[in-house]
Amino acid sequence: MNNLRFDNTFIRELPADLETGPRQRQVRCALFSHVNPTPVSAPRLVAHSSEVAALLGISAESINTAAFAQVFAGNEPVEGMQPFAANYGGHQFGHWAGQLGDGRAISLGETINATGERWELQLKGAGPTPYSRQADGRAVLRSSIREFLCSEAMHHLGVPTTRALSLVASGETVMRDMLYDGNPRAEPGAVVCRVAPSFIRFGNFELPASRGDLPLLEQLLDFTIHRDFPALTNSGHKDEALYAAWFTEVCQRSAEMVAHWMRVGFVHGVMNTDNMSILGLTIDYGPYGWIDNYDPDWTPNTTDAQGRRYAFGRQAEIAYWNLAQLARALSPLFDDHDALHAGLERFIDTYRRSEHRNIAAKLGLAECRDTDVTLMTDLQHLLHTTDVDMTLFFRGLADVDPASHSLTPLLDAFYDEQKRHDATPAFNDWLTRYAARLHHDSLDHDEHRTRMQAANPRYVLRNYLAQQAIDRAEQGDDSGIHELLDVLRHPYDDQPGREAYAQRRPDWARNRAGCSMLSCSS
Ligand code: AMP
Ligand code: MG
Numbered sequence: 001m002n003n004l005r006f007d008n009t010f011i012r013e014l015p016a017d018l019e020t021g022p023r024q025r026q027v028r029c030a031l032f033s034h035v036n037p038t039p040v041s042a043p044r045l046v047a048h049s050s051e052v053a054a055l056l057g058i059s060a061e062s063i064n065t066a067a068f069a070q071v072f073a074g075n076e077p078v079e080g081m082q083p084f085a086a087n088y089g090g091h092q093f094g095h096w097a098g099q100l101g102d103g104r105a106i107s108l109g110e111t112i113n114a115t116g117e118r119w120e121l122q123l124k125g126a127g128p129t130p131y132s133r134q135a136d137g138r139a140v141l142r143s144s145i146r147e148f149l150c151s152e153a154m155h156h157l158g159v160p161t162t163r164a165l166s167l168v169a170s171g172e173t174v175m176r177d178m179l180y181d182g183n184p185r186a187e188p189g190a191v192v193c194r195v196a197p198s199f200i201r202f203g204n205f206e207l208p209a210s211r212g213d214l215p216l217l218e219q220l221l222d223f224t225i226h227r228d229f230p231a232l233t234n235s236g237h238k239d240e241a242l243y244a245a246w247f248t249e250v251c252q253r254s255a256e257m258v259a260h261w262m263r264v265g266f267v268h269g270v271m272n273t274d275n276m277s278i279l280g281l282t283i284d285y286g287p288y289g290w291i292d293n294y295d296p297d298w299t300p301n302t303t304d305a306q307g308r309r310y311a312f313g314r315q316a317e318i319a320y321w322n323l324a325q326l327a328r329a330l331s332p333l334f335d336d337h338d339a340l341h342a343g344l345e346r347f348i349d350t351y352r353r354s355e356h357r358n359i360a361a362k363l364g365l366a367e368c369r370d371t372d373v374t375l376m377t378d379l380q381h382l383l384h385t386t387d388v389d390m391t392l393f394f395r396g397l398a399d400v401d402p403a404s405h406s407l408t409p410l411l412d413a414f415y416d417e418q419k420r421h422d423a424t425p426a427f428n429d430w431l432t433r434y435a436a437r438l439h440h441d442s443l444d445h446d447e448h449r450t451r452m453q454a455a456n457p458r459y460v461l462r463n464y465l466a467q468q469a470i471d472r473a474e475q476g477d478d479s480g481i482h483e484l485l486d487v488l489r490h491p492y493d494d495q496p497g498r499e500a501y502a503q504r505r506p507d508w509a510r511n512r513a514g515c516s517m518l519s520c521s522s
Helices: 009-013 050-056 066-073 141-157 202-210 214-228 239-264 312-333 338-363 370-386 390-397 408-413 417-439 445-455 463-474 479-487
Strands: 032-034 044-048 084-086 089-092 095-099 105-112 118-124 163-176 185-196
Touching: 009 032, 009 084, 009 105, 009 214, 044 050, 044 066, 044 141, 044 479, 050 118, 050 141, 050 163, 050 185, 066 163, 066 185, 089 202, 095 202, 141 163, 141 185, 141 463, 141 479, 202 214, 202 312, 214 239, 214 312, 239 312, 239 338, 312 338, 338 370, 338 445, 370 417, 390 408, 390 445, 463 479
Parallel strands: none
Antiparallel strands: 032 084, 044 163, 084 105, 089 095, 105 118, 118 185, 163 185
8 A cells, every 4th residue: 555646636725624633513614624534443354346456556465464454444544645524515305404524434535546547535434524413423334335335336337436445344333223213233333445536526516605605616616627527628618618518517427327327226315415426426325225126216215215305216307406406506606507507408418318328228229219218118117017126127138039928037027926917918018019129120139139238237236135245244254245246246247156146135125124225324
């Protein structure tokens, strides 16, 4: 780790809180606070991502040293690290929540790797900061396992995401009331080192805007464009036109990100504006979940069970709403608000195009025609009403000969035998339409299958699989985490011998906490 080279632009170029240390407070006129991680008693490396280590230029030999666990638990900074917590606000569940900030995340610094890429290292669960708001700044092992595994799984699925370098058990316990039912218990704690080119969120802009601090807002915007969107600064745009081009780019990236979520069946679960990355990366893995039986109304987040604001099928609409909040925050910097409206239009266009691309890829078609949208919508309706597993169905569909009217390769995907029986005629009708459509498509059979297998994963981080790895880890056996990480490295490949990781959710997991319902308590 001593070869890590740091270039800490965020804290060098932007205004700091004058007070240092973790005393909790409202921080004005500043975009971050200097604060050190609080050391933990017995750090132990539980898992790491060799791909992320390679990206950073951290050698394989240094990973299993005691020093590695010390550094990435926050116990021992290496030369060049300058820890800080960022100051941001956000809309939570549709309501302005004021200052939030990194309450348990502490950035260590921005490294520059051998190819000149910038990667910020950020510890989650590293202890209190000025933004901890009465909470402890810590994270439990179960939620840290979920963040570590899911961010790497998303990367391998081709979904834009923050990454994770390491998962370190702290050797300490933290008190959590997991179900918010008045039964707190001591749980093992952990620290994850997340990695991304930038951790700037929509909420970083919303907070200075909400306080009328336009110079600070503008300074952050200029910094973000310059550091994180260099292509835009070379585009010749200036001033307001540059800001407009930037906002449009954020809209486009956010649309592409959500379209990927919809393709693979990922539900973020808590799409508050403080959890929306300016780079269009999936960020803040909390009460997220994966679709088992296809259900657009499903939300994994127990806090969201009533309103279902963050349900699977609403994610595009919510991303748009969040972008509208960002536009509102930026609007004092614009004379011409049409430019912001044009950015939001870009979201709609990009999302529609990405959705069409998903339809073509998931059904193995050369292109998506207007009638194909109906073909897909009708299929989704059938999957929903018949209780069919999304991942198994789309993966299995590549093995179906639609002209044969045989659902045999798809039998595993049905959760309810009676519903399957009753819906068989409807599925056969649908297969007849699909066969007719394939007949008029330009892809040959092999191309069709290849296209489908590249868009429809065999392996996703099903909620119950993550929970099984957590249960084992809490008993002292980390191997479930390593196995899952390895399976999820190649989500689109059939991996003989690993069929157990590609099965539908077992009945016992249907209503078990952690498998189908997750709280924000993490
Ligand atoms: P989240 O819903 O995880 O995005 O968290 C919302 C806000 O609460 C963020 O500002 C977090 O930093 C903060 N937060 C969540 N959990 C903790 C914790 N255990 N200690 C301190 N701050 C926390
Ligand atoms: Mg957050």
